[in-house]
Amino acid sequence: MGRLLGGVALLTLALFMVVGFLRSGADPLALRTLVALFIAAGLPAAGGGLLLARHLGVGRRIEHRREALRRDTLEAEVLKMAGRHGGRLTAVEVAGELAVPTTTAEEVLNELMAREMAEIEITDSGLLVYDFHDVRRLSEKDSARGLLES
Structure with missing residues (x-):
């Protein structure tokens, strides 16, 4: 249950960061802006996706297939x-x-x-x-x- 809540929380955080970025009026093509967006939204989104995938058992299915x-x-x-x-x-x-x-x-x-x-x-x-x-x-x-x- 912790993976599910953690994954949802991280994805929600990433969504808020993207919405904040879009409302900020910052130059979307500036390198600094892209790096900040990646750190603030991309990393939490990736972590949340990984936690949700683990919660749903993606790794266990792959391991089961490998064992078979x-x-x-x-x-x-x-x-x-x-x-x-x-x-x-x-x-x-x-x-x-x-x-x-x-x-x-x-x-x-x-x-x-x-x-x-x-x-x-x-x-x-x-x-x-x-x-x-x-x-x-x-x-x-x-x-x-x-x-x-x-």
Whole structure:
């Protein structure tokens, strides 16, 4: 609420300064007048606009989009990596090759599993292996035929 009030107050101040400038009869093209107008009205207007933008969450939306892009990029890299490793990966392999923390690698792998792009298997020693079934069958794509062909 403070950002909203501060932004509105600064924009109101800037508006009063512009109105005062217009009524002053000062030479609008004089360098001194332009500098004074910039300091007295431009800076408060910029500050007020910034506070209002922050209040409305502009920065959060951009950050959310940036995080979604980062996550999508990681998922794409994991799928490419699965293709190079025969369709089977572990979190340690992903973390090591993509230089991300193991917890991040596990989160990405679990998200892909939740979207049914991978299945989880476990070795006798307890190692979790993510099996990307579609990636393992990519070699079959050359033999694909139409749905109505027998």
